[in-house]
Amino acid sequence: MAIIEVESLHKRYGERVAVQDLSFSVEHGEIFGVVGPNGAGKTTTVECITGLRTPDGGSIRVVGRDPQRDGQEVRKRVGVQLQESQLPDRLKVWEALDLYASFYDEPADWRASLDDWGLSDLRNSPYRTLSGGQKQRLAIALALVGNPQVAVLDELTTGLDPQARRDTWRLLAAIRDRGVTILLVTHFMEEAEELCDRIAVINGGRLVALDTPAGLVSSVQAEQRVRFRPSAPLPDRLLTDLPEVTSVTTAGSQTVVTGTGSLLQAVTAVLARHQIVAADLRVEQASLDDAYVALTGRTEEK
Numbered sequence: 042m043a044i045i046e047v048e049s050l051h052k053r054y055g056e057r058v059a060v061q062d063l064s065f066s067v068e069h070g071e072i073f074g075v076v077g078p079n080g081a082g083k084t085t086t087v088e089c090i091t092g093l094r095t096p097d098g099g100s101i102r103v104v105g106r107d108p109q110r111d112g113q114e115v116r117k118r119v120g121v122q123l124q125e126s127q128l129p130d131r132l133k134v135w136e137a138l139d140l141y142a143s144f145y146d147e148p149a150d151w152r153a154s155l156d157d158w159g160l161s162d163l164r165n166s167p168y169r170t171l172s173g174g175q176k177q178r179l180a181i182a183l184a185l186v187g188n189p190q191v192a193v194l195d196e197l198t199t200g201l202d203p204q205a206r207r208d209t210w211r212l213l214a215a216i217r218d219r220g221v222t223i224l225l226v227t228h229f230m231e232e233a234e235e236l237c238d239r240i241a242v243i244n245g246g247r248l249v250a251l252d253t254p255a256g257l258v259s260s261v262q263a264e265q266r267v268r269f270r271p272s273a274p275l276p277d278r279l280l281t282d283l284p285e286v287t288s289v290t291t292a293g294s295q296t297v298v299t300g301t302g303s304l305l306q307a308v309t310a311v312l313a314r315h316q317i318v319a320a321d322l323r324v325e326q327a328s329l330d331d332a333y334v335a336l337t338g339r340t341e342e343k
């Protein structure tokens with residue numbers, strides 16, 4: 042069942058078209074990723090979904106309601122963590138959580154979320170004294186304190202160190218397992234690949250692809266690479282004759298074979314036939330990064 046439905050969304054700022062004819066739906070209980078280069082229209086889209094911006098055209102339904110007409114109902118069911126959340130400087134961490142919890146009919150126990158998000162030791166710290174990563178964690182905790190059906194998280198882990206980012210992934214997967222639908226905007230392909238059930242790729246305000254991470258990867262004709270150091274000289278021809286192989290290069294003692302299909306099996310079968318041992322054998326498959334670059338023409342952060 043779709044919990045978010047976006048149909049033919051259009052949004053412009055003056056002359057600048059931010060989103061054009063964008064349609065997708067998010068199923069109940071999935072982590073749905075939105076990726077795309079800077080300025081692609083991701084934030085505009087999630088702001089329209091959460092009722093913070095008024096679309097110029099198209100229709101949006103969130104938990105069956107129109108975020109413009111039924112804003113209050115939507116806000117009760119949707120937790121939002123947007124880029125650059127700001128809170129009053131002197132507000133303490135526990136006060137922020139207590140305040141946000143008071144907006145909802147059935148909030149989560151914010152004391153437990155202090156633990157979940159590693160904020161227990163900071164409960165009495167004023168907002169202004171928090172580091173970027175700590176502010177980020179508080180923003181996520183605030184987005185979830187209302188026990189929402191849907192959580193909208195925009196650039197969730199930007200500014201977090203690698204360990205905190207992985208901790209956040211684990212918590213998000215646990216939140217999804219509790220039945221919360223998550224709409225996640227991210228620039229990190231590793232994060233999208235690890236967490237998302239499906240991913241929408243947006244470029245220039247339009248949807249350019251929508252699939253599972255594996256589906257996106259297999260949709261691009263990316264080549265595989267097999268690298269190894271052969272134990273004896275290996276004439277290129279033995280490999281270039283294989284239908285799976287597109288090129289063979291040698292750099293120092295290392296041979297790099299690129300190709301498609303069952304490349305690894307084909308190469309290792311030839312090596313075995315000639316009693317050559319492949320040391321330091323590595324296979325590089327196409328990744329979500331490759332798919333993203335093919336779909337948008339850009340590279341992203343790692």
Ligand SMILES: Nc1ncnc2c1ncn2[C@@H]1O[C@H](COP(=O)(O)OP(=O)(O)OP(=O)(O)O)[C@@H](O)[C@H]1O
Binds near residue numbers: 084
């Ligand atoms: N308030 C605004 N006024 C004018 N133009 C805006 C405004 N907000 C966004 N834009 C423009 O709309 C387009 C889409 O911006 P948006 O912030 O939705 O992109 P994004 O994909 O979220 O980018 P990023 O990855 O940098 O956050 C951009 O060209 C941006 O410059």
